Amino acid sequence: MNNRTVQKRLVTLQDVAREAGVSKATAARVLGSYGTASPEVKEKVLHAARILGYRPNELARSMTTGRSRTIGVVVGDIENPYFGQAVRGISEVASAAGFDVILANSGEVVGREQAAVQVLLGKRVDGLIITPASMFDIQHLEAVQRSGRPLVLLDRAIPKLKVDSVITDDQAAAAVATRMLIEAGHRRIAYITATASDDPIYRGPQQISLTTVMDRINGFLAASAAAGIKHPEQYIRLGASRQGASGRIIADLLSMPHRPTAILASDNVVGLEVFKVIRNLGMSIPADLSLIAFHDADWTSVTSPPITVISQPVYNLGVESAQILLERITGAVGTPKRLVLATELIERQSVGAPPAPQDDEKKVKSRPAAKAVVG
Amino acid sequence: MNNRTVQKRLVTLQDVAREAGVSKATAARVLGSYGTASPEVKEKVLHAARILGYRPNELARSMTTGRSRTIGVVVGDIENPYFGQAVRGISEVASAAGFDVILANSGEVVGREQAAVQVLLGKRVDGLIITPASMFDIQHLEAVQRSGRPLVLLDRAIPKLKVDSVITDDQAAAAVATRMLIEAGHRRIAYITATASDDPIYRGPQQISLTTVMDRINGFLAASAAAGIKHPEQYIRLGASRQGASGRIIADLLSMPHRPTAILASDNVVGLEVFKVIRNLGMSIPADLSLIAFHDADWTSVTSPPITVISQPVYNLGVESAQILLERITGAVGTPKRLVLATELIERQSVGAPPAPQDDEKKVKSRPAAKAVVG
């Protein structure tokens, strides 16, 4: 009447104690391997537990101890292999230390991130690893800090928040990639990011809510400026999320009077979109257009031509963040760490010289210029 | 001394009650929105909860109610986008119903799967969705059933276990793909799977511990036999896991005196390996070798040539399994459902006629025969 579900009542410590003919406290000592107990009693309890199929109720245990041996992880998009790798890094470190992982997905939406944090906090996780969807909406993260639970940011930092974070050196990465394109002769380089925006045109830093994106844009702009390129920001485009908006953005970009001759794609999902659009437009890489993408995803080595990428140590991002979190959970104090991991440019074959000026018209069917194949 | 960690004691119901000047029971009624309470009291409690920043302790709640509103998911490999998609399907259904998801990774190792199940059971999840690593080691799954918690198998069935399962029609899929290759003229077709095995050569069903693999092999063999192909099993290879074993397996296969002229790859990871090896050997697809892969992964549409694949409704696999699980959790009874979702063959350009017999020698640089481009 009160509970019409089929759920059987599971075996409890009390049941084991009764079966073994000892008190609850004694059974607890044996099963929890703390305190003392005589060999005979030990044997009796263990035997009783075995035949009854006893499983301790971790909920009850966590409630008294106040620790759940669980860490909560909130990522932007589980389906993106980028996060998949990071999560694997986290899980491996966590389970090696006897911790479990609860995973939540924010879909890069602040509201869902907040909800996920509430849920995780409600479940009394011992700590959190989060890829924040925005560096501005951070009340919920401040609340985490106030609760005293350790928090580590993954992949993206939040300058205003004094908190451990593990990120990649995005500014340097973007600068290196940009410089490579410039050295190949490009002067009109587009930077395309998936970061949400109602306006695809870049008008200034205030539009950007992710440090990753900001840093990369800064690296891109700095490298461009250093090469004397005027108004490099005119080729920055935002909001190329996977919902297909990217197709139009890229096509628009390529139909500009002075279209870019090279594209820097902010992640592998955007990169894949760019690749598809280029192919559908009948343009060829790198003859008509050069391409560099962030994240060394599987597919980038297998296209024709294979894509030059910025390889990010994303598995290590996961490993490092989990290690820091675990240290904090076990009591480490001190000022927040800010770990910045280096990236690596992997040269493949998607970068070449820009097409000769008059080539701007004939976009289709041009054969690649003879060029040395690198890497 | 007892607890040297920084963790602050969080705000409890008792604190709120005290602050509002009411009893614990009254505060609980207001905050849990059950029972009755006068408007003034309601207001006082709500206000107190707000200023104190009260978050209910889900652990305590679960302990009394016996339900955690959490489902446990165990997948073989989080990093594989195949499972990534399935997990997204599960999460979306779950969170729409107010359930949370705890995700664990087995790495396709039975021992880790067992450990994961124990952990999840210990956390008193309301139900489990599992992609079992083996159809033979199932004591832990029987234990789940005995505990009365609902269990749904995803992607793979276990014939001996009376349990809900949601799988794809692997036998039909393999048969369709095989038939397509046969119709293109192939008689020597290899089937390469990642399933663990110390011996890469297929000697019989007893080596196979996954229904998926078994079904596909059966579909492959049946379609081959129907076409009068003798000893099709000689080209079946096992153990092409991502650890690089696949490279040797594929190379060995292609250096056989009567090498296969077509390959069926059991998942997209193997498919990618096969693609890379073929390219490294300087062979061309489909002129020298035809290829069909399971799972319509992103990259398959973007290679040259794009790969013909068997598209699996993996997101729906997740959705359906979560729905069934939720029904069971909310009390649905009845015989186990066995849901089999259809797959779809997506024709792209990796299938062609086999090379003429004398072509067996010249493996390099042959240009594709003129062929109609499908899809």
Add this chain to the structure above:
DNA sequence: ATGCTATTTGAGACCGGTCTCATTTGTCAA
């Protein structure tokens, strides 16, 4: 035998909720 310490064991409080039941207060009809 006696006292003293060390070891083993049990009783019961506690964690933070839910929920039952009894008590108090209020409303309205007789």
Add this chain to the structure above:
DNA sequence: TTGACAAATGAGACCGGTCTCAAATAGCAT
């Protein structure tokens, strides 16, 4: 005014563990 009944509230048991503390038992020296 009194009784009946509904609404509001509080006291306290309970979930299944952990852990403190005291009591019981054992071992050993004197």
